[in-house]
């Protein structure tokens with residue numbers, strides 16, 4: 001069973017592997033799947049669409065059994081700017097399974113910079129005086145004192161995707177994935 005991960009970001013790649021740790025005999029491939037949305041989504045709708053597009057593009061790029069797309073974005077609410085994250089899982093037969101992740105308040109100064117058109121990853125590097133925050137603990141790790149890292153958050157989404165896929169989907173690939181579950185009782 002071949003699973004295409006629609007990103008080269010190690011945070012996302014590790015999250016997919018961890019999210020599928022209940023299964024055996026899976027082959028993971030990383031692919032630079034296009035999100036077909038802006039590089040910094042600024043609504044739930046756009047972030048969700050980015051995740052869905054990445055899952056479809058990953059599936060097709062790699063001729064895989066399953067494609068996974070994970071996308072990060074920012075939403076503006078009456079209570080401030082929040083991080084939002086969405087994931088999607090697509091097989092060739094079923095409609096995509098979609099699931100969302102934790103939300104976390106961003107300081108206004110960061111949200112306003114993103115609203116003005118900058119990418120959150122770049123703003124975070126400047127704010128923390130570090131490099132590649134997006135590939136490590138992420139904004140969520142910084143603002144939660146490291147209690148929840150970006151990989152933890154995406155792992156949770158991937159578990160929701162895999163679990164819901166087993167629950168809702170139908171067909172040969174779903175049956176194959178189900179058969180590769182460890183410790184089936």
Ligand SMILES: O=P(O)(O)OP(=O)(O)OP(=O)(O)OC[C@H]1O[C@@H](n2cnc3c(O)ncnc32)[C@H](O)[C@@H]1O
Pocket residue numbers: 006007008009012039040041070071072073119120121122124133134135137138139140141150
């Ligand atoms: O290589 P890809 O898969 O694109 O990984 P990415 O880190 O760019 O992640 P996204 O495209 O999903 O995220 C959209 C933008 O938001 C930024 N971003 C999202 N969540 C973040 C976080 O927790 N910490 C830092 N930057 C984040 C990210 O750097 C992008 O500029």
Ligand SMILES: [Mg+2]
Pocket residue numbers: 039
């Ligand atoms: Mg990106």
